[in-house]
Amino acid sequence: MKNSVVHNPMFFLNLFGKKFLNTLQSFGKISLFLVFSVAGIFTKKQLKNILRHVYYIGVRSISIVILVGLFTGMVLGLQLYYTLVKFGSTGVLGSAIGLTLVRELGPVLTAIMVTARAGSAMTTEIGIQRITEQIDALFTMGVNPRRYLVSPRLAASVISFPILTALFDLVGFLGGYLTGVVLLGLDSGAYFYRLQSSITLVDLNGGFIKSVVFALIVSTACCYNGYYTHLRADSFGAKAVGLSTTTAVVVSCVWILISDYVVTSFLM
Template identity: 55%
Template sequence: MIAEYIEYLGHKTLGIVGGIGRTFLFMLMGVFHIFTLPWQIYKVVEHTWFIGMKSMGVIILTGIFTGMVLGLQGYYTLVKFGSEGMLGSAVALTLIRELGPVLTAIMVTARAGSSMAAELGVMRISQQIDALETMDIDPVRFLFSPRIAAAVISFPLLTALFDVVGIFGGYITGSLMLGINPGIYLYRVTESVIMADVTGGFVKSLVFSLVVTTVCCSRGFFTHLQEGGGYGAKGVSSSTTNAVVTSSVLILFFDYLITWLLL
């Protein structure tokens, strides 16, 4: 009984370590092929449109309501200390440093990341990826590299959009609804935010773009290798679910790690 348990534990450990190594090598190959000729500019633009432009709606909605909630909660917290004039600083710094990059990455994971995992999973089980290899076309370069380049372009821009819309949402709640002087709100925003805050947010968004694209694409690309067999609709469904959950957890993990390194 103990021997069987140890064998099972070792098998699971080797599977996890092997999966991490396979995903890391997958990311390195994808990044390397971005810079190899011929460049796939058309496909990068196509995926930038899908990841970036088509995510703008959900980012704007999420950003404005997040800013409004921060303005509402922040006001009733700060007013207890007679510091409601600092609401602009609280909203801006919270969004730019933390919530902007994190919520943007999670929303893009839910919308675009799940789609990438499902698309590559269907291509794997329908043997389209095998067909590319048969025709001597590198599937990593053809399918993954344009997506990772598009994500690196899109994530910082979407994060910036989220931050601006969120600060405006805080302005709506704080100034238009609760009566804080608009000039004081905007002055606190510009006075408290420094370039290091903005840079830190963009660093996080770049790391999140690599994490989300790598995890989602690798889950779909290696659908056939998952435990229990990955062929069929159930395999694609499982890969997509695992991609979204794993990406969301890693976003929070790397958010803490980067914050600890930058402070």
């Protein structure tokens, strides 16, 4: 019986088809979730909620963004210096650091850091509200839970991510300056000249486009997993909230990297 199942091609076809349909259904649900959440932004009395979440997602993430940005710039300066010195091209250190931060590392690392700090909190908070039936209570009182809980977080993420990315880039430039100029003795004028001349408006726009895409991915994935915590088949209650949070962070980070490649391929 076992061998007949293994050698039956229809068994594997049915298994693959089921997985494919489940994945397609999940993408459809997430897409509708995003569309309805975006539509909920443009309703009355949302400004106060949006500003409250901008403070939580954006302002309270400044310290970790500054810390990571500073040491990222310092590490880049150190590694790139000892690579460029082999070719006698240490004068272009500013260009290398600037383009690396603006095009790639700034948006990506900012999104990952905010996912770890604010995204996980979004999933946990909404998940707890779901399992304690607070979301059901909102629906009973005639309040749209998605518009009240998800839409402000989505708008706040779109506002906060580009600002945090710009801050990350600026602090990263400073970190590269500390390593390249202060520690390794490069000329400060050459560093800033290369930094300024190499970064164009196209590079800046590309980085900000990525940050907006990452904001949509992170806020949608985290809110979606929290909102539908009660539908998890592998657990329930507090354990479901923990698993939903883990899933949201992992999925967000994976899709940040995937979308980074996709957006880069379109912008190149």
